[in-house]
Amino acid sequence: MKIIQLKDIAHARSGDKGDSANVGLIAINPENFSILQKYVTAKKVKEHFKGICLGEVERYELPNLGALNFMLHNSLGGGGTLSLKTDAQGKTYAAALLRMFIEVDENL
């Protein structure tokens, strides 16, 4: 097994929808989409955002874009103008997801 950080194989963008944030995670090279698909599960993302994402994490697949979309519910301190957070719109959550390490097969 080897450990890789998502920032080395993916890029991402995030934004807000009410009190939920979305993070789109895109494989830099489309052949790496299957790695994202296999290892970056909703459960793993929920654990990664512990203390930030207080609700469910939903995962959607976009193989046509080599991308996954994560909805992080209850993650923005109330969202919109209610939020007291510096990042009330989850704009930096994309970068936060790219911090994630995943353990993959040696030959990948």
Place this chain on the structure above:
Amino acid sequence: MKSIRIAAGQGFWGDWLEAPKNQVRQGPIDYLIMDYLAELTMSIMMKQKRKNPLLGYASDFVDLMSEILPDIAKKNIKVLSNAGGVNPVACAKAVREIANKLGIGDKIKIAAVYGDDISGRINELLEKGHLLKNMETGEPITALKDQIQSANVYLGADGMVEALKNGANIIIAGRVTDTGLTLAPMIHEFGWSMTDWDKMATGTIAGHTIECGAQCSGGNCSYQWESIPDMANVGFPIIEAHEDGTFFVTKHEGTGGRIDIRTVKEQLVYEMGDPKSYITPDCIADFSSIQIADAGPNRVKIWGIKGQPKTEFYKVSISYVDGWKAVGTLVYTWPDAVKKAKVAGEILRARFEKLGLKFDDILTELVGVNSCHGALTDSEDPNIPEVTFRIGVRGHDQKSVERFTREIAPLILTGPPSVTGFAGGRPNVQEILAYWPALIKKETVQSVVDYF
């Protein structure tokens, strides 16, 4: 095959002022579209309109028109924007005055598209059984109806298509969707049926691609951001739309930034929910059907988009008064900057409790350590050079929030050492306008088009 060039000029109210001028002057375009409205912009505009009935629109748009109207008239460019905010008619009249002053009044036909504002009809709608239930909680708006500041339906492309058919070249709308601004010219130019759902989805996704301006042409791009050239002169995106539903994303020659599948994909996934079900008033677009490929330098081809029939509902964006908030900051330095900031937070919380201040939420963040990425980056390292201690409160007791703003500065002389950064004075108390998303049956709302 017929094709048109639709250029994005603004991604939000406050975007780069040079961008729309550059779009008009640095190369050929047929349409200039500009999005000025975010969810809560409408309530800010409503406040302005209450103070002065001639206000309530994006004033930047009128300033911009006074600069570019001659170019627009000369080059036969058409402009579509939701700059009208809560007062599209006043905005249209202001632009009419400018056109006349510039001596090109006969070359400009302005349309105001509205009917989106239902704030004056809440009681009537409730009586008729339209409960405007919150899309997230299912709760009806009834209990909050006296706190409503603004209520606007997101209209689709139809009013703007009608205005184009009637020869308008400046279209000033209220709350129309961002995507409708791009879809409307495609329907008008190509004669697309508004029940050809694949085509409606194509125009909608084209709109989504450019609605945030340079965010698809290199801005905020997380892939090799340092390699993106000449961001000082970033070119805003242009859709080259073809009649068959294929479109290209590009920008003017010689401008900065970058358009490739990576910069475009990042924008495609921005603010996305379920990708198979991107709901607008015009259709349901399926982002999982998008085919995308590089098609030359700064040129991306998109095709194959599928859509589903529109729903019978409009989305309504309602804002209402929901308490007050304030945020204050101080800076602590080495040694033990993090510990000092944390102790400062504890001292303040103890003082709030003793004073009996009532808040719904108190949030302490250490900017430079954990304010954005939370526990992922938290640190107790005593050698961190400096942190910004940031504390915010929110509540329904205005007096408590006001008192909070007076409790920050005293920490300088009554708390941990090596503290600075209070030159800005006491924080401001802000009234909170909260956002209530709801649905309403389409037949209850009629879009209106007037000409000036």
